[in-house]
Amino acid sequence: MATFKLNINGKIREIEADEDMPILWALRDQCDLVGTKYGCGIAQCGACTIHLDGDAIRSCSYPISRVGDKKITTIEGLSEKGDHPLQEAWKALDVPQCGYCQAGQIMTAAAFLKENKNPSEQEVEDAMHANICRCGTYNRIKKAVLEASKNL
Amino acid sequence: MKVENKHTSRRNFLKVSMATAGGFMVGFNFIGCKNETAQVKVLKDLPSKWVDFDAYIKIGDTGWVTILSQNPEIGQNIKTSMPMIVAEELDVSWSDVMVEQAPLNTEWYERQVAGGSQSIRQGWNTLRTAGAKVRHMLIAAAAQQWEVDPKDCTTSEGKVIHGEQSLTYGELAEAAGKMTAPEEVKLKDPKDFKIIGKSQTNVDMDGVLTGKPLFGLDYKKEGMVYAVVLRPPAFGQVLETVDDAEARKVIGVIDVVQFGDKVAVIGNNTWAAMKGKKALKAKWNQKDKAEDSAYHTQVLMEHLQKKTKEAKREDGNVEKAFAEADQIIERTYEAPFLPHNCMEPMNFFAEVTDEKVQLVGPIQTPAWTESRIADLLKRDAKDIHIEMTRMGGGFGRRLYGDFALEAAEISSLIKKPVKVVYSREDDMLAGIYRPASAYRFKAAIKNNELTGYHLTEAFFNGSMFGDMPSNFPCGAVENYRVDCHNIKSNVTTGAWRAPYANFLAYAEQAFIDELAETMNKDAVDFRIALLEKAKANPVGEKHNYEADKFIGVIKLAAEKSGWYQKENKHLGFSAYYSHNTYVAEVAEIKMNGDRAELEQITCAVDCGIVVNPIGAENQIEGGIIDGIGHALYGEFNFTEGHAESNNFHQYRLIRMGESPKVAIHFVESTNDPTGLGEPTLPPAGGALANALHAATKQRLYKQPFMKELKVLG
Numbered sequence: 001m002a003t004f005k006l007n008i009n010g011k012i013r014e015i016e017a018d019e020d021m022p023i024l025w026a027l028r029d030q031c032d033l034v035g036t037k038y039g040c041g042i043a044q045c046g047a048c049t050i051h052l053d054g055d056a057i058r059s060c061s062y063p064i065s066r067v068g069d070k071k072i073t074t075i076e077g078l079s080e081k082g083d084h085p086l087q088e089a090w091k092a093l094d095v096p097q098c099g100y101c102q103a104g105q106i107m108t109a110a111a112f113l114k115e116n117k118n119p120s121e122q123e124v125e126d127a128m129h130a131n132i133c134r135c136g137t138y139n140r141i142k143k144a145v146l147e148a149s150k151n152l
Numbered sequence: 153m154k155v156e157n158k159h160t161s162r163r164n165f166l167k168v169s170m171a172t173a174g175g176f177m178v179g180f181n182f183i184g185c186k187n188e189t190a191q192v193k194v195l196k197d198l199p200s201k202w203v204d205f206d207a208y209i210k211i212g213d214t215g216w217v218t219i220l221s222q223n224p225e226i227g228q229n230i231k232t233s234m235p236m237i238v239a240e241e242l243d244v245s246w247s248d249v250m251v252e253q254a255p256l257n258t259e260w261y262e263r264q265v266a267g268g269s270q271s272i273r274q275g276w277n278t279l280r281t282a283g284a285k286v287r288h289m290l291i292a293a294a295a296q297q298w299e300v301d302p303k304d305c306t307t308s309e310g311k312v313i314h315g316e317q318s319l320t321y322g323e324l325a326e327a328a329g330k331m332t333a334p335e336e337v338k339l340k341d342p343k344d345f346k347i348i349g350k351s352q353t354n355v356d357m358d359g360v361l362t363g364k365p366l367f368g369l370d371y372k373k374e375g376m377v378y379a380v381v382l383r384p385p386a387f388g389q390v391l392e393t394v395d396d397a398e399a400r401k402v403i404g405v406i407d408v409v410q411f412g413d414k415v416a417v418i419g420n421n422t423w424a425a426m427k428g429k430k431a432l433k434a435k436w437n438q439k440d441k442a443e444d445s446a447y448h449t450q451v452l453m454e455h456l457q458k459k460t461k462e463a464k465r466e467d468g469n470v471e472k473a474f475a476e477a478d479q480i481i482e483r484t485y486e487a488p489f490l491p492h493n494c495m496e497p498m499n500f501f502a503e504v505t506d507e508k509v510q511l512v513g514p515i516q517t518p519a520w521t522e523s524r525i526a527d528l529l530k531r532d533a534k535d536i537h538i539e540m541t542r543m544g545g546g547f548g549r550r551l552y553g554d555f556a557l558e559a560a561e562i563s564s565l566i567k568k569p570v571k572v573v574y575s576r577e578d579d580m581l582a583g584i585y586r587p588a589s590a591y592r593f594k595a596a597i598k599n600n601e602l603t604g605y606h607l608t609e610a611f612f613n614g615s616m617f618g619d620m621p622s623n624f625p626c627g628a629v630e631n632y633r634v635d636c637h638n639i640k641s642n643v644t645t646g647a648w649r650a651p652y653a654n655f656l657a658y659a660e661q662a663f664i665d666e667l668a669e670t671m672n673k674d675a676v677d678f679r680i681a682l683l684e685k686a687k688a689n690p691v692g693e694k695h696n697y698e699a700d701k702f703i704g705v706i707k708l709a710a711e712k713s714g715w716y717q718k719e720n721k722h723l724g725f726s727a728y729y730s731h732n733t734y735v736a737e738v739a740e741i742k743m744n745g746d747r748a749e750l751e752q753i754t755c756a757v758d759c760g761i762v763v764n765p766i767g768a769e770n771q772i773e774g775g776i777i778d779g780i781g782h783a784l785y786g787e788f789n790f791t792e793g794h795a796e797s798n799n800f801h802q803y804r805l806i807r808m809g810e811s812p813k814v815a816i817h818f819v820e821s822t823n824d825p826t827g828l829g830e831p832t833l834p835p836a837g838g839a840l841a842n843a844l845h846a847a848t849k850q851r852l853y854k855q856p857f858m859k860e861l862k863v864l865g
Contacts, residue, residue: 001403017421018403018404018423018424018427021421021423022423025421025422025423028370028422029378029421029422029423030421032372033363034363034365034367034369034370034372035362035363035364036363037367037369037495037496037544038369038422038497039495039496039497039576040576040799040800041426041575041576041577041799042576042799042800042801044799044800044801045495045576045800047495074363075361075362075363076362076363078362082358082361082362087361087362090357090361091353091357091358091361094351094353094354094357094766094767094770096227096354096356096357096360096361097227097228097229097770097771097774098226098227098494098495098496098542098543098544098545098546099227099354099356099360099366099542099544100367100494100495100496100544100545101495101544102360102361103360103361103363106361124808125808125809126809128807128808129807129808129809130807131808132495132800132805132807133495134493134494134495134545134547134778134805135227135495135545135774135778136773136774136775136776136777136778136781136806136811137770137773137774138777138806138807138808138811139773139777139811139813139814140770140773141808142808
């Protein structure tokens with residue numbers, strides 16, 4: 001057991017945890033930030049995607065001891081008022097069905113749009129390939145990412 | 153109607169409650185968070201009083217209306233569309249409505265179930281009546297105050313109006329609550345609908361997009377611990393011994409308890425419990441047969457050749473038709489077991505005390521689960537309280553409350569509030585799978601007409617039920633027979649999105665396509681001719697479809713897809729009626745070098761009145777993509793009694809780049825609405841298989857197609 005000081009959504013949080021605990025569980029069980037979802041535990045579905053210094057990572061497979069002073073951003077901290085262009089586009093197109101994978105989809109898309117502000121449809125498909133949606137909302141997600149890219 | 157009577161008799165339930173912050177919100181006790189949607193609205197305009205009208209409606213003195221959504225939300229969007237129906241008849245502005253998930257309440261509600269695409273269809277009249285009755289009471293209150301005839305009053309957007317004067321529902325709520333609910337009430341003419349038929353976004357949208365605790369896995373309660381359960385690794389196995397010494401050493405592990413053939417590791421966080429479970433050393437004993445996929449295939453194929461004791465349906469005499477046929481076509485189609493793979497793994501919260509049993513979580517069948525838990529714990533059902541969270545997918549898996557029973561049993565053993573959490577591996581390995589099955593179709597052709605049709609089903613742990621044996625082309629063929637073999641397997645099985653139809657539709661529609669080709673008939677014209685025959689001169693007793701509605705979607709899909717101008721296109725047609733909804737789909741394949749790519753599905757749907765178009769289209773598209781994905785990639789094999797795939801690196805689900813475009817066309821209708829959670833999935837596999845045949849001349853007889861056809865890459 002060790003103590004970690006993490007910068008989560010701009011706030012410093014002190015967390016006591018086993019060194020190999022993935023950040024996912026620190027966020028969910030210890031910080032009450034449950035927007036980041038558990039889907040597979042092996043970085044295969046993307047439901048747990050968060051940002052570490054702006055890069056999209058799979059929090060289910062990233063031990064808390066490796067975070068150091070890197071800044072963590074979760075869906076709860078993506079925008080102050082829930083009005084990131086991606087969140088707005090998701091609302092306008094009524095993207096979610098069950099909604100469980102959507103935070104991970106948005107976090108993946110947000111990191112991608114920072115790198116590529118004017119993506120093609122193919123580039124969106126490639127960037128989002130590793131995020132699974134069992135409900136099959138992919139076409140709306142793609143459209144929403146393209147819409148959001150116009151409003152960055 | 154039963155429910156209406158209950159509402160009337162519920163007048164004694166009427167109460168005027170003082171609102172406290174959050175007092176009218178979803179009852180979930182999420183630490184650190186309340187229902188955000190409600191909170192935002194409360195800050196705008198806090199009512200000081202709420203009046204409960206019936207099981208569905210509460211009106212605040214400032215005009216906010218809370219509508220309770222009775223059925224579980226699994227992503228089918230009924231938490232938005234069912235309250236829309238109530239709001240329509242109440243005649244309130246949708247922007248003044250808050251939606252609250254109702255808990256299980258068997259006195260207030262009928263059929264609190266998510267299954268069979270029945271919520272909207274079966275709720276339609278009850279929900280409309282609930283809204284209309286309260287509207288009537290509001291009018292009565294206003295008329296009394298104005299001393300006018302209620303007949304001269306109208307309503308609009310949360311106001312009762314009489315000439316120049318008007319009162320808001322908020323102003324009338326308390327007086328209206330004292331009025332007697334009418335026995336009978338007139339419902340709106342569908343042409344006057346203002347909310348129904350207009351797209352409304354998901355009521356949980358803000359929570360979903362900002363990470364609020366909406367799902368079972370997000371639920372927390374003070375003092376709650378986490379349980380991860382070790383279950384037999386193979387079907388047919390029982391627990392012999394378990395050594396938990398290493399598990400107990402894991403930081404964060406609190407306890408280890410055995411129940412039946414399972415061992416629960418209790419932790420103060422999920423990770424600790426998961427790690428503890430991995431450290432358990434268990435010995436298992438193979439008590440029952442260790443089945444494998446080769447065995448499953450062999451048994452299914454053997455049964456297809458066997459005679460049954462009795463046909464499920466028989467019109468005419470198929471044997472005679474085959475004896476007299478010019479040509480007989482016989483084809484067999486095979487389907488694998490499939491896991492559900494809800495994105496939110498199974499989980500449930502339970503707190504069992506001497507006073508009561510509190511359960512919270514994602515469940516499609518709360519009432520059934522309540523009675524099973526009452527039996528399990530030997531408790532009175534009235535001690536058991538179930539609250540339903542939003543679900544990260546259901547697809548049939550959450551019909552079976554096995555995970556809730558585990559939570560209840562563990563809580564009763566450790567005497568603590570506990571949440572059972574499945575790892576993805578637990579979820580995929582301890583499933584209640586769509587069973588493997590095989591269908592044999594045999595058709596007699598004489599004078600280039602279909603004269604005999606014999607369908608034989610071989611299925612593990614079940615047989616097609618209800619009126620399914622009277623599916624198309626029943627009614628259109630003189631000699632028609634269906635036989636079913638229900639074969640026992642120790643692999644746990646159950647419903648999976650559009651049970652039976654999810655594979656049978658593909659098999660049937662691929663076979664129909666092959667028959668049309670054999671008879672040199674156009675695949676669409678052939679279907680329409682059969683349906684015209686079933687309409688004009690039906691064979692045998694009632695078949696389960698209305699020919700005109702079926703023809704309607706077939707013609708619409710043919711027209712919109714350019715079916716009759718398809719010279720240079722590779723199109724595949726499929727049409728299926730299931731869950732009371734008619735669907736036709738046309739798949740278009742484009743060859744990219746030697747690779748076949750699914751470009752688009754054109755879909756025509758007759759689901760009666762479309763309650764919420766933007767949500768309906770989401771269901772339609774999702775069902776199609778899900779159907780295409782599983783037809784292409786769904787592979788799930790068994791070795792020595794255990795599944796070979798345990799996570800998404802070994803089980804392929806369709807991805808964004810593999811999803812076709814979907815063009816949706818509704819048949820305009822004023823008929824009562826039917827459901828959409830399932831009906832567009834069944835025809836998708838057939839449309840794809842038939843389009844692949846158009847492109848490659850290869851027929852597909854087995855799912856997943858990926859394994860059968862090289863051009864799919």
